Amino acid sequence: MENKSALLVGVGGQGAILTAKVLVTGLMRAGYDVKMSEVHGMSQRGGSVSTQVHWGKKVYSPVIGFGAADIIVAFEKMEAVRYANYLKPDGVAIINDYEMASSTIAAGMEKYPEGCLEAMQAHFKVFPLNAEKIASELGNVKCANIVLFGSMVKALNMTDIDWDAVISDVVPAKFRELNLRAYHAGFDAV
Amino acid sequence: MDPVLLSGNEAIARGAFEAGVKVCSAYPGTPSTEIFENLPQYKDALYCEWAPNEKVAVEVAYGASIAGVRSLSAMKHVGVNVAADPLFTAAYNGVCGGFVIVSADDPSMHSSQNEQDNRHYARAAKIAMVEPSDSQECLDFLKEAYAISEQFDMPVMFRITTRVAHSKSLVTFGERTEREVPAYKRNMKYVSSPANAYKNHAKVEANLKALEAYANTSPLNKEEINGSEIGVITASIAYEYAKDAFPEGTSFLKLGLTNPLPMDLIKAFAKKVKKLYIVEELDPFMEEQIKAAGVECVGKELIGNLYELNPQLLRERIFGEKPETVDVGVKPVSRPPALCPGCPHRGFFYTVGRHKNYVVAGDIGCYTLGFAPPLSALDSCVCMGGGFTVAMGMAKAFEASGQTDKKVFGVVGDSTFFHSGMTGAAEIIYNKGKVIPVVLDNSITGMTGHQDNPGSGFTLEGEIAEKLKIEDILASYGYKKIIIVDPQDLKAMEAAVTEAAESEVPAAIITRRPCLLIKRIKHDIGKCEVDTNKCIGCRKCLSVGCPSVMVENKKAKIDVTTCVGCTVCAQVCPMGAITRKEK
Numbered sequence: 028m029e030n031k032s033a034l035l036v037g038v039g040g041q042g043a044i045l046t047a048k049v050l051v052t053g054l055m056r057a058g059y060d061v062k063m064s065e066v067h068g069m070s071q072r073g074g075s076v077s078t079q080v081h082w083g084k085k086v087y088s089p090v091i092g093f094g095a096a097d098i099i100v101a102f103e104k105m106e107a108v109r110y111a112n113y114l115k116p117d118g119v120a121i122i123n124d125y126e127m128a129s130s131t132i133a134a135g136m137e138k139y140p141e142g143c144l145e146a147m148q149a150h151f152k153v154f155p156l157n158a159e160k161i162a163s164e165l166g167n168v169k170c171a172n173i174v175l176f177g178s179m180v181k182a183l184n185m186t187d188i189d190w191d192a193v194i195s196d197v198v199p200a201k202f203r204e205l206n207l208r209a210y211h212a213g214f215d216a217v
Numbered sequence: 218m219d220p221v222l223l224s225g226n227e228a229i230a231r232g233a234f235e236a237g238v239k240v241c242s243a244y245p246g247t248p249s250t251e252i253f254e255n256l257p258q259y260k261d262a263l264y265c266e267w268a269p270n271e272k273v274a275v276e277v278a279y280g281a282s283i284a285g286v287r288s289l290s291a292m293k294h295v296g297v298n299v300a301a302d303p304l305f306t307a308a309y310n311g312v313c314g315g316f317v318i319v320s321a322d323d324p325s326m327h328s329s330q331n332e333q334d335n336r337h338y339a340r341a342a343k344i345a346m347v348e349p350s351d352s353q354e355c356l357d358f359l360k361e362a363y364a365i366s367e368q369f370d371m372p373v374m375f376r377i378t379t380r381v382a383h384s385k386s387l388v389t390f391g392e393r394t395e396r397e398v399p400a401y402k403r404n405m406k407y408v409s410s411p412a413n414a415y416k417n418h419a420k421v422e423a424n425l426k427a428l429e430a431y432a433n434t435s436p437l438n439k440e441e442i443n444g445s446e447i448g449v450i451t452a453s454i455a456y457e458y459a460k461d462a463f464p465e466g467t468s469f470l471k472l473g474l475t476n477p478l479p480m481d482l483i484k485a486f487a488k489k490v491k492k493l494y495i496v497e498e499l500d501p502f503m504e505e506q507i508k509a510a511g512v513e514c515v516g517k518e519l520i521g522n523l524y525e526l527n528p529q530l531l532r533e534r535i536f537g538e539k540p541e542t543v544d545v546g547v548k549p550v551s552r553p554p555a556l557c558p559g560c561p562h563r564g565f566f567y568t569v570g571r572h573k574n575y576v577v578a579g580d581i582g583c584y585t586l587g588f589a590p591p592l593s594a595l596d597s598c599v600c601m602g603g604g605f606t607v608a609m610g611m612a613k614a615f616e617a618s619g620q621t622d623k624k625v626f627g628v629v630g631d632s633t634f635f636h637s638g639m640t641g642a643a644e645i646i647y648n649k650g651k652v653i654p655v656v657l658d659n660s661i662t663g664m665t666g667h668q669d670n671p672g673s674g675f676t677l678e679g680e681i682a683e684k685l686k687i688e689d690i691l692a693s694y695g696y697k698k699i700i701i702v703d704p705q706d707l708k709a710m711e712a713a714v715t716e717a718a719e720s721e722v723p724a725a726i727i728t729r730r731p732c733l734l735i736k737r738i739k740h741d742i743g744k745c746e747v748d749t750n751k752c753i754g755c756r757k758c759l760s761v762g763c764p765s766v767m768v769e770n771k772k773a774k775i776d777v778t779t780c781v782g783c784t785v786c787a788q789v790c791p792m793g794a795i796t797r798k799e800k
Contacts, residue, residue: 038552051222051385061222062351064384066327075552087460089351089384092529094540109549112542129552133767134591134759137550146545 030083032091033179036110037102038127039076042172045198046100047078049176053185053193054082064089075106100179102158102172103127104143111147119152121178121217123171125159154182154217161212170202170209177213220387225377228352228388229319230255232359233289234262236315237396240281241265242274244636245665246293247328248382249321253291253677254668260678262393267668267677270601270636271296275303275318279372282307282316283407285398287363291319294335299601299637301338304372308342309417310407311370311424313399315363319375321382324498325525328664330581330600332524334499339374339476343421345428346374346476347437348453352386358473360391361437365474369428371421374476378498380454380525429477437473438482444468448490450483450507450514451497459496461528462535478503480510487512494535498526556586558765559781561659561730563592564704565628567761567785568711570594574622575714576611580604580638582630583663583732592762595628602637604629609641609650616651624718628655632662632670634687646695646723653717653724654696656687657704660731660738667734687727697722704728707788733781743782744800747773751794758786758795 033050035043047063054061059082066076079090096114100121101107107122114120122144131137147153156178162171173194180190191207198206223231229252233241241263243253256265268274271292281288292300297320304318320338323329339346345365349358355377362373405413432438444466451459452472459469470486472479487493495504495516504516519534520526532538556563566587569575579585579595580603588595597607608627615623627645629638634656645652662668669675671685688699698720702713710728717724731738745765754771765780766773773794775786787795 055220055222055387060387062384062386063222064380066379066383074554086386087457088528089380089386089454089457090525090527092527092533092540094542095529105549108545108547111545114543116541116543128767129550130555130762130764131553132550133764134762135756135768140547140549143547143549146547150543150545 028083030081030086031098031183032096033080034091034096034099034110034113035078035080035102036099036106037076038106039074041102042169043076043078043102046172046176047080049173049190049194049197050080050179051082052197053188053190054080056193057188059083060086062086062089075109077110098179098183100175102175105140107147108140108143111150114151117152119154119182120147121154121156121175121182122147123158123175124155125157154178156213156216158213161216162209165205165208165212167205170205173198173206173209174213174216177210177215178217180210181214181217218390220389222385223352223388224251224383224385225349225352225355225381226251226383227255228355229291229359229375229377230259231388231390232356234259235356235391235393236360236363237287237394238289238363239263239286239314239398240278241289242268242277243289243291244268244271244274244296245662245668246271246296246321247665248323248379249291249293249296249319250665250668251382252319257678265677267670269671271300272303275300275307278318279303279307279316282312282314284313284401286314287396288314288316289319290317291321293329294320294322294333295330295600297335297338301342304338305342306409307372308344309414309421310409311417311420312366312372313404314396315366316372317359317362317366317375318372319377322376322378322499324378327379330598332499334502335374335376336475336502337500339376340502342374343425344371344374344476345369345474346376347473348376348475349381349473350453350456350471351381352384352388354473355381356388356391358437365428365431369424369431371424371428376453376475378454425477429479432474432477432479433481435474435479438479439471439473440482440486441469441471442489445489446491448486448493450486450493450495450503452503453498455496455498455526458526458528458531462531472503475503478506480506483507484510484512487514496520496531553589554586555589555762555764556583556592557733558763558779559733559783561704561728561732562587562657563761563763563783563785564707564710565655565657565728566592566594567789568707568714569626572624572714575624575626575718576608576615577626577628578604578608578611580629580633581664582633584628584630584657587628589762591760601633602629602641604633605638605641605652605654606644608652608654609645609648612651625652626655626714627652628657630663631656631658631660631672631687632668635671635685639690642691642696642725643694653726654691655726655728658687658727658729661735663732663734667732691725695723696725698724699727700724701727701729703730705730705783705785707785740781742800743797744777744780745775745782745784745787745795745797747775748794748796751792753792753794755791757789757791761785761789
């Protein structure tokens with residue numbers, strides 16, 4: 028297998044870090060070399076955030092540049108557009124059909140761009156879903172991140188890893204059942 | 218034991234434990250902070266603390282070295298500027314216990330005010346520098362750094378960058394080795410009198426020469442010969458990028474000990490390849506020295522000296538291979554960081570921002586965001602502690618040039634006050650500055666992720682400590698009017714700045730309200746709601762710059778999930794359309 032790169036993008040506080048933790052735990056158990064990179068500090072204050080995960084037989088760089096990601100998981104759809112130039116032309120995108128206004132949009136100084144999802148669909152293989160809606164129906168909007176993770180597993184066909192076991196070990200015990208259901212709902216949604 | 222996935226910072230903490238380190242002192246700063254946040258788990262084996270600033274931290278760690286134990290200090294790149302004074306002289310005096318200073322540089326300035334390349338410090342201070350490139354090396358190389366420090370009688374700079382500090386990779390642990398501590402004996406080598414310093418300089422140069430000879434054989438510097446066409450000399454994270462970017466058959470000389478450079482090894486490697494590249498982030502630190510030694514090579518003319526690199530950038534700049542990308546044709550709107558909903562700093566910046574004759578010198582912390590529109594309330598931000606003293610210079614300039622309408626405020630946070638604001642507060646009062654020092658006291662070191670400081674009441678190891686009172690310190694300096702105000706009460710905040718600005722006696726302001734993200738405090742959380750019948754769509758509420766407040770269909774709207782009910786927007790609403798409800 029060639030090395031793979033995933034980019035998890037969203038807005039600070041959406042749970043991308045926990046999602047990445049589930050992903051890398053599973054990859055490690057499957058025996059892959061894994062590297063993961065995130066940025067702390069200023070970017071946490073409502074900014075755009077990205078977490079990168081790379082895996083394969085032997086992985087060197089923890090970060091990638093333009094045109095190098097196999098998959099983007101966008102927790103917010105404008106973020107998918109922001110990072111689209113990191114995706115390989117034949118890469119896939121899991122896009123949460125969910126809008127979060129930036130402070131300038133909320134203040135009426137700028138407009139949320141139209142057609143984010145459609146623009147991505149015109150160029151890439153896209154798996155769209157409304158993770159917030161699915162998570163709410165499961166009883167807790169906070170598990171939207173694991174819903175997206177389920178879709179990612181399906182899109183990358185990574186079913187040889189026992190993700191139920193991984194999720195059970197990584198998430199806090201009291202949210203275990205919820206997140207397992209979220210994972211399967213996300214898997215079935217795309 | 219199975220390998221675990223650790224960040225470079227976590228691995229450095231583990232490395233300090235395994236190396237038998239006994240005393241650790243640091244001041245938080247991105248991207249170095251998590252090193253010390255991960256030390257208390259080893260507190261049975263070592264002492265660790267947050268010092269008030271980096272200079273203090275290096276002095277404490279160096280004192281421990283003089284007394285015979287292995288010690289560690291860590292800071293972000295600009296922290297080394299603060300600590301440079303003890304660092305340069307410690308380099309002359311030498312060590313007893315191994316002494317390592319971690320410098321965490323921030324290429325691309327993810328969370329920093331400049332992009333300085335601290336490798337120059339190691340060369341200027343004439344000390345050894347070790348650069349790991351992944352988490353396993355963070356652990357392994359740190360142990361080696363202690364051995365180098367003791368063998369060559371010098372502090373060691375352990376230089377990492379954001380991507381080494383914050384990237385995670387697999388690490389296998391070792392065991393802690395206790396190092397025997399020699400019985401303390403007074404030694405004049407630690408007294409840097411001019412006569413001693415005169416002798417010490419010659420000793421330092423001799424030690425560096427011996428170290429360079431060692432560097433040529435050190436296990437930290439490694440050749441990977443895969444072919445004779447292309448050779449790459451590289452270090453730190455750039456090694457990982459180059460491994461991905463260069464074609465198969467490329468030979469590498471990966472350097473882990475980068476000051477002094479192992480020039481014999483470099484020259485021998487250069488002879489083994491037809492074309493030699495030097496791949497490093499930021500300045501041509503290695504390249505200039507290698508070229509000066511007469512070795513032909515290519516580097517910065519292709520790679521450039523700005524910002525972070527990555528494999529695709531290297532491929533493009535060195536081989537002209539432009540990555541294939543897709544332009545989807547939709548332009549995203551930027552998401553600038555903003556003060557959190559309910560941030561206590563908001564009320565202060567809203568208030569001073571409304572006075573057009575107020576000049577406000579800012580400082581480093583969450584409250585740097587007071588510059589951002591719509592608050593737009595800062596005139597400068599330079600460095601830790603600069604809030605008070607830059608304000609002092611501006612006030613003296615206004616006096617000297619007759620611009621008497623200006624009222625000058627100098628702003629620092631509570632942690633910054635203890636870091637280097639106290640000396641500025643002394644400067645202002647003693648030299649009769651027409652400056653109002655303001656301490657934005659949110660009871661924590663905020664931006665770096667909530668570290669304790671002398672005002673917060675806890676130590677790094679989790680023990681309760683007697684809080685230093687900012688008002689008592691200012692009073693002891695001679696500030697006659699010290700106004701303590703809740704910045705969330707806009708009327709009181711306005712009264713405070715007006716009273717201070719008009720005061721005949723030296724005045725200072727402390728805005729006091731804890732950061733809402735402090736977990737050990739029970740916060741009074743509510744939510745604000747808009748009565749759309751009362752709202753006239755005047756957008757006044759937007760002027761407080763809160764991420765929870767927005768306009769929808771020409772009426773104010775407040776996001777229920779993020780609003781905490783601080784009421785600052787409600788206080789500026791002219792129609793009384795916003796009210797607070799319990800959450």
